[in-house]
Amino acid sequence: MPQFRKTSTAVLTSLGALVALTACDSTNSASGPSGAAAGGPIKVEASDTACSVSATTAAAGNLTFEIANKGTKVTEFYLYAEGDRIMGEVENIAPGLNRRLIVEVPDPGKYQTACKPGMAGNGIRGDFTVTGGAQGQSNASAQKTAATKSYATYVENNSSALETETAKFVAAVKAGKVDEAKAEYARTRVFYERIEPVAEKFGDLDPSIDAREADVEPGQQFTGFHRLEKDLWTTGLKPDSPQIADKLLTDVKALVAKTKTLQLSVLDLANGAKGLLDEVATKKITGEEETFSHTDLWDFQANLDGSKGAIAALRPILQERDATLVSTLDKEFANVQGLLDKTRSGDGFKYYNELSQDQIKAFASAVDALSEPLSKVAEVVAR
Amino acid sequence: MTSQAGTEEGTQVSRRKLFGLAGAGVALAGAGAAAGVGFDRLGGDTPAAAATSKVDFHGEHQAGIVTPAQPNLHFAALDVTTKDAKKLRELLRTWTAAARRMTAGEEVGPNGALAGSAQAPPDDTGEALDLPASDLTLTIGFGPSLFDDRFGLAAKRPPQLIDLPAFPKDKLDPARSGGDLCIQACANDPQVAVHAVRNLVRLGFGVTEVRWSQLGFGRSSSTSRSQQTPRNLFGFKDGTNNVKAEDTDVLRDQVWAQAGDGQAWMAGGTYLVARRIRMHIETWDRETLAGQEQIVGRTKGSGAPLGQTGEFDQVDLQVGGAGGTPLIAEDAHIRLASRQTRKGVQILRRGYNFVDGSDGVGHLEAGLFFLAFNRDTRTQYVPMQQVLSSKDAMMEYLQHTGSAHFAIPPGLTPTSNWGDGLFA
Numbered sequence: 001m002p003q004f005r006k007t008s009t010a011v012l013t014s015l016g017a018l019v020a021l022t023a024c025d026s027t028n029s030a031s032g033p034s035g036a037a038a039g040g041p042i043k044v045e046a047s048d049t050a051c052s053v054s055a056t057t058a059a060a061g062n063l064t065f066e067i068a069n070k071g072t073k074v075t076e077f078y079l080y081a082e083g084d085r086i087m088g089e090v091e092n093i094a095p096g097l098n099r100r101l102i103v104e105v106p107d108p109g110k111y112q113t114a115c116k117p118g119m120a121g122n123g124i125r126g127d128f129t130v131t132g133g134a135q136g137q138s139n140a141s142a143q144k145t146a147a148t149k150s151y152a153t154y155v156e157n158n159s160s161a162l163e164t165e166t167a168k169f170v171a172a173v174k175a176g177k178v179d180e181a182k183a184e185y186a187r188t189r190v191f192y193e194r195i196e197p198v199a200e201k202f203g204d205l206d207p208s209i210d211a212r213e214a215d216v217e218p219g220q221q222f223t224g225f226h227r228l229e230k231d232l233w234t235t236g237l238k239p240d241s242p243q244i245a246d247k248l249l250t251d252v253k254a255l256v257a258k259t260k261t262l263q264l265s266v267l268d269l270a271n272g273a274k275g276l277l278d279e280v281a282t283k284k285i286t287g288e289e290e291t292f293s294h295t296d297l298w299d300f301q302a303n304l305d306g307s308k309g310a311i312a313a314l315r316p317i318l319q320e321r322d323a324t325l326v327s328t329l330d331k332e333f334a335n336v337q338g339l340l341d342k343t344r345s346g347d348g349f350k351y352y353n354e355l356s357q358d359q360i361k362a363f364a365s366a367v368d369a370l371s372e373p374l375s376k377v378a379e380v381v382a383r
Numbered sequence: 384m385t386s387q388a389g390t391e392e393g394t395q396v397s398r399r400k401l402f403g404l405a406g407a408g409v410a411l412a413g414a415g416a417a418a419g420v421g422f423d424r425l426g427g428d429t430p431a432a433a434a435t436s437k438v439d440f441h442g443e444h445q446a447g448i449v450t451p452a453q454p455n456l457h458f459a460a461l462d463v464t465t466k467d468a469k470k471l472r473e474l475l476r477t478w479t480a481a482a483r484r485m486t487a488g489e490e491v492g493p494n495g496a497l498a499g500s501a502q503a504p505p506d507d508t509g510e511a512l513d514l515p516a517s518d519l520t521l522t523i524g525f526g527p528s529l530f531d532d533r534f535g536l537a538a539k540r541p542p543q544l545i546d547l548p549a550f551p552k553d554k555l556d557p558a559r560s561g562g563d564l565c566i567q568a569c570a571n572d573p574q575v576a577v578h579a580v581r582n583l584v585r586l587g588f589g590v591t592e593v594r595w596s597q598l599g600f601g602r603s604s605s606t607s608r609s610q611q612t613p614r615n616l617f618g619f620k621d622g623t624n625n626v627k628a629e630d631t632d633v634l635r636d637q638v639w640a641q642a643g644d645g646q647a648w649m650a651g652g653t654y655l656v657a658r659r660i661r662m663h664i665e666t667w668d669r670e671t672l673a674g675q676e677q678i679v680g681r682t683k684g685s686g687a688p689l690g691q692t693g694e695f696d697q698v699d700l701q702v703g704g705a706g707g708t709p710l711i712a713e714d715a716h717i718r719l720a721s722r723q724t725r726k727g728v729q730i731l732r733r734g735y736n737f738v739d740g741s742d743g744v745g746h747l748e749a750g751l752f753f754l755a756f757n758r759d760t761r762t763q764y765v766p767m768q769q770v771l772s773s774k775d776a777m778m779e780y781l782q783h784t785g786s787a788h789f790a791i792p793p794g795l796t797p798t799s800n801w802g803d804g805l806f807a
Contacts, residue, residue, distance in 0.1 A: 066692065089703040090690065100692050104705040217551050217773045271674070278666040278779075285744065288554070357743065364744035368665060375669030 040064075041100070044115070046093070047071040051115030051124040059132045060108050065101040067115075069093045076116040078123065079103055087111065091119065105130050143317050144266045144381075151269050151313035155195050159256045162191035166252045173228055173237070173245040182232050186298035186348060189225060193302035194309065196279065197272030198259055205255045209248065212289065223247055226292075233292040266314060270378035273310035276303040277371045285364050287352040297349035300363075301340055307374070308333055314381055322380050325373055332370035339366055436571075437516040440486040442794040443651050444639065447520030448731065448756055449628035451607040453569040456599035456735040457576040458657065458752065459584065460526070460562025460787055461591040468534040468806070474590045475802030478523070478583055479795065488516030491582040508585070511578035517571040521579055523801050524655050524789030529563040539805060541646040543654050543759045544790045550772040550783065559659050559785030562594045567655075567754070573600065595785065597659060599735025599752045606733060612686060612694065616662055616736050616749055617780070619679050620686035623694055624722070626731040637729045637763065638756050648804030651793030653756045656764045659737075659785030662750040667780045678776040680715030688717060700724070714776040725767055730757040750781070760788060
């Protein structure tokens with residue numbers, strides 16, 4: 001199952017903000033605790049009648065406000081963009097307490113700070129100006145747009161293939177053609193495993209399509225690929241197998257439709273590339289994912305493909321910023337692929353339970369060697 | 384650690400004193416008598432100073448629960464191999480006497496390691512001879528399986544002592560799960576903890592056998608405000624918001640079983656959930672700092688909840704970042720486990736880090752041995768773990784590989800024994 005963390009787009013946005021923030025820390029040699037923006041936190045002293053802010057201008061990026069409530073009422077602090085659009089907020093600051101607000105402000109312009117003693121009304125407002133931000137960014141941002149566009153194409157190609165192959169797999173299950181369905185199973189999952197980080201953004205669809213039996217929550221029905229895997233390899237097809245198959249196709253179609261509307265950032269690509277290898281390390285190298293069919297190596301190859309796909313999209317950015325990292329990645333990708341190629345059998349792979357302990361160990365070691373440099377990619381593209 | 388500040392070596396080393404005396408005795412007057420003198424002297428020896436490194440074995444509750452968590456653990460789960468309830472009860476008495484002595488820094492039996500017959504194996508295995516009591520605590524518990532039909536205890540089974548349900552993503556190894564009995568030994572010195580379990584196990588041969596055991600180092604929670612918050616193997620401070628010994632009202636509500644809870648013999652006791660949680664250290668180490676902090680919901684440095692500045696600042700689940708998105712993510716560990724989210728439910732944690740070498744493919748076989756005490760596992764631990772298992776972002780890096788549940792009976796007086804309530 002989904003190893004990659006299920007996060008809503010909103011959460012990823014703020015994760016992105018924090019990633020960028022960390023990058024800020026390291027490039028500006030800030031010695032403060034993680035989370036302090038370049039230039040140090042902006043101090044806000046809030047009382048029942050005043051809201052004094054230690055700076056009224058800042059450069060675009062991640063801003064940190066440290067709010068001290070010196071008043072007698074519970075207060076709130078807000079940063080508003082024009083039109084009172086909330087950029088960030090801290091609520092419920094009791095008298096005597098200090099709170100911190102970290103807010104990503106990518107665009108220069110006019111903003112307002114506000115303290116709200118008593119947590120009501122418009123608050124005590126002050127003007128706040130954010131400078132810079134736009135210059136020098138255009139080339140990088142064009143590169144980033146190109147990268148996400150290129151990856152979107154990769155996702156689209158794979159998701160359309162996923163829909164086609166799932167339809168064939170489902171038809172075979174419904175016709176009771178067990179051998180044909182078994183042959184189709186691993187082939188179909190390749191397209192899912194390649195774009196798994198994207199699929200996992202849709203929190204309810206992914207478990208419904210890809211949950212392992214052990215992941216099913218109490219009271220939840222075991223559905224999706226792995227349920228049919230169990231039916232095909234272990235228990236034999238059951239009376240409700242055709243319904244499970246129908247539901248799988250419906251879910252896959254819904255997923256494919258959703259992927260078309262998804263907006264991905266370069267950080268999503270970088271983290272996805274790494275996440276796919278983590279998935280290999282914890283689920284494929286242990287043979288856990290395909291408990292019944294043992295077709296883990298098909299998934300392994302697909303995860304590797306997906307990771308390569310994301311890195312390929314980021315390649316122009318990486319090449320410009322850290323060419324050594326690119327050549328390391330190329331070498332380690334090739335190494336893992338070389339090991340996988342040795343386990344090929346027919347037009348597929350050996351079954352997981354046919355691997356020797358030495359082979360498993362070699363895979364684990366090669367995946368570690370690839371994952372380490374992959375974990376550096378996000379920081380490079382976030383610069 | 385901090386709990387024993389101010390102790391002086393000379394006054395806390397009871398076993399060493401005994402060793403010296405016994406050694407002299409062997410040379411001068413004969414071993415048995417000398418050992419007897421040693422123990423007598425020990426009893427009258429500046430008790431206040433000696434007590435600073437010992438934890439009182441007696442009390443309303445068993446030691447080793449709210450006792451400031453010592454840095455080392457040896458935990459053993461055992462099965463009872465006899466069907467004779469009398470033998471089991473006798474063993475529990477023997478264990479009580481041995482535990483009383485060992486927690487006082489004495490050897491397990493009167494003749495100890497050296498003073499018995501040279502033609503017999505020593506009473507005490509001897510590896511703790513030169514070591515002080517080291518704040519050793521021994522805590523015993525009864526598993527659900529003890530209440531089957533073997534010993535006529537079915538009617539004594541507390542309703543809170545359920546068979547734990549399956550949790551999503553569990554990969555439980557039967558060889559690391561369950562057990563009729565458990566012994567938790569905690570100490571400042573790992574050798575003292577190991578010595579205690581080893582000797583109790585030895586006393587139990589023929590009546591009990593070890594089903595599984597776990598060593599732990601580096602306590603991963605604090606059970607007292609006198610302690611600093613330690614870090615777990617993910618590098619984060621762990622147990623910041625744990626229930627502490629000082630929170631007596633919370634302990635009464637959330638940890639100690641009350642007389643009206645179901646089984647009167649459990650009043651003053653509690654229920655222990657043990658979970659061996661493997662951590663995928665290598666993949667965690669590749670997660671970005673921001674990602675790690677997002678998963679936990681705290682900063683790695685100070686341990687402050689995201690959006691706050693100090694470790695002990697109140698967690699604010701509402702604090703918003705860009706676009707009003709909560710800084711503590713919907714799937715962050717501390718959000719899902721927090722008292723606010725859990726509607727006031729708390730548990731007392733007493734976990735330990737473990738590293739059992741490597742796993743054969745070059746990865747650390749490491750993680751957290753999670754021990755938690757609560758008043759009713761049905762309404763406290765179970766619903767909390769259901770939510771964490773299915774929603775916690777951290778689950779990507781965790782795998783529960785062992786699981787057990789025990790009823791921890793109340794504490795003892797100087798004349799009572801483990802098992803008294805059970806067999807009454």
